[in-house]
Amino acid sequence: MSEEKNGFSGVTFERQDTQVKIETCGYRDMANKLSIHVDTKFGTASMGKTFIAVAIMQLIESDKLSFSATIKEIYNGSLGTIEDNITIHELLTHTSGIQDYFDESINDGYESLWKEIPNYSIRKNSDILPLFINKVQDNTRRGKFIYNNAGYVILADIIEKIDTVTLDNFLNENIFKKLNMTNTGYYELDQLPKNTATSYIKTKNGSPRSNIYSIDSKGTGAGGCFTTVIDICNFWDGLFSFKIISEESISEMFKKHAESDDEKYGLGFWLTKDEEYIYMEGSDPGISCISLYNLKGKNIYTVISNYEDNVWQMARDYLVR
Numbered sequence: 001m002s003e004e005k006n007g008f009s010g011v012t013f014e015r016q017d018t019q020v021k022i023e024t025c026g027y028r029d030m031a032n033k034l035s036i037h038v039d040t041k042f043g044t045a046s047m048g049k050t051f052i053a054v055a056i057m058q059l060i061e062s063d064k065l066s067f068s069a070t071i072k073e074i075y076n077g078s079l080g081t082i083e084d085n086i087t088i089h090e091l092l093t094h095t096s097g098i099q100d101y102f103d104e105s106i107n108d109g110y111e112s113l114w115k116e117i118p119n120y121s122i123r124k125n126s127d128i129l130p131l132f133i134n135k136v137q138d139n140t141r142r143g144k145f146i147y148n149n150a151g152y153v154i155l156a157d158i159i160e161k162i163d164t165v166t167l168d169n170f171l172n173e174n175i176f177k178k179l180n181m182t183n184t185g186y187y188e189l190d191q192l193p194k195n196t197a198t199s200y201i202k203t204k205n206g207s208p209r210s211n212i213y214s215i216d217s218k219g220t221g222a223g224g225c226f227t228t229v230i231d232i233c234n235f236w237d238g239l240f241s242f243k244i245i246s247e248e249s250i251s252e253m254f255k256k257h258a259e260s261d262d263e264k265y266g267l268g269f270w271l272t273k274d275e276e277y278i279y280m281e282g283s284d285p286g287i288s289c290i291s292l293y294n295l296k297g298k299n300i301y302t303v304i305s306n307y308e309d310n311v312w313q314m315a316r317d318y319l320v321r
Contacts, residue, residue: 010307022038043287122216145263181227
């Protein structure tokens with residue numbers, strides 16, 4: 001199928017017991033009417049934070065890092081104006097209080113970031129550090145759950161410092177290859193591989209435009225990974241087969257470590273209110289995705305879109321069926 005279904009453009013993946021249902025709708029390239037396929041790659045925005053958290057757990061398991069390790073220990077001093085006694089655990093749980101480079105509660109839109117620095121200049125994780133490490137810090141934020149992109153940029157930078165490889169190389173070798181995620185990676189927006197969906201932003205005149213000038217040119221620790229619904233399924237199954245981290249580490253990641261209002265957060269994963277499902281999600285201009293995993297039945301529901309669709313309502317509808 002190529003036409004949008006009820007305004008939706010993307011892929012839905014559902015596994016109940018052993019039954020799998022996949023639906024594709026819309027175009028990966030609207031101008032050329034190129035349809036979305038099951039193996040079409042999509043940008044996933046903050047869903048990539050989950051992979052950062054798993055990578056950090058791998059470093060902890062190999063005794064290269066610990067939850068209590070501080071910024072001072074890793075950076076041999078301060079990191080700009082950021083408090084040097086902030087721990088890895090605080091970064092993982094969004095409780096560090098670091099002033100974010102993009103505060104979703106007060107900023108009008110992600111595109112406003114690139115007034116300070118061109119988005120095409122963001123080609124590696126360290127390129128985004130200058131956007132926040134010298135901001136005036138508000139110490140009253142620390143210890144509270146405040147969703148924080150900057151904290152995961154620092155975590156990714158720490159991965160690169162400890163393992164002395166680029167972030168995408170580390171993730172590719174230690175997660176993606178091991179879990180048969182063959183269509184997953186961090187790609188530059190001006191060098192996307194074949195069968196990758198262009199992400200579209202809805203405009204007032206009804207004519208969608210590409211997000212190529214709206215997000216980082218290449219993903220960072222905050223997000224920006226490209227993947228497919230099949231690879232996401234492989235990730236869940238591989239994770240619970242203990243192929244990349246231990247059962248003990250997985251249990252730690254899925255415990256509630258922080259919460260605010262109705263939101264519950266583990267380590268790189270969200271938890272539903274009843275804690276029956278864990279999930280990962282992402283949202284950027286032209287990008288929306290969520291993937292839920294049922295801890296008891298191993299059921300999976302993933303919906304991924306290249307057109308700013310309300311995937312969260314689709315997920316809510318799935319949960320109450």
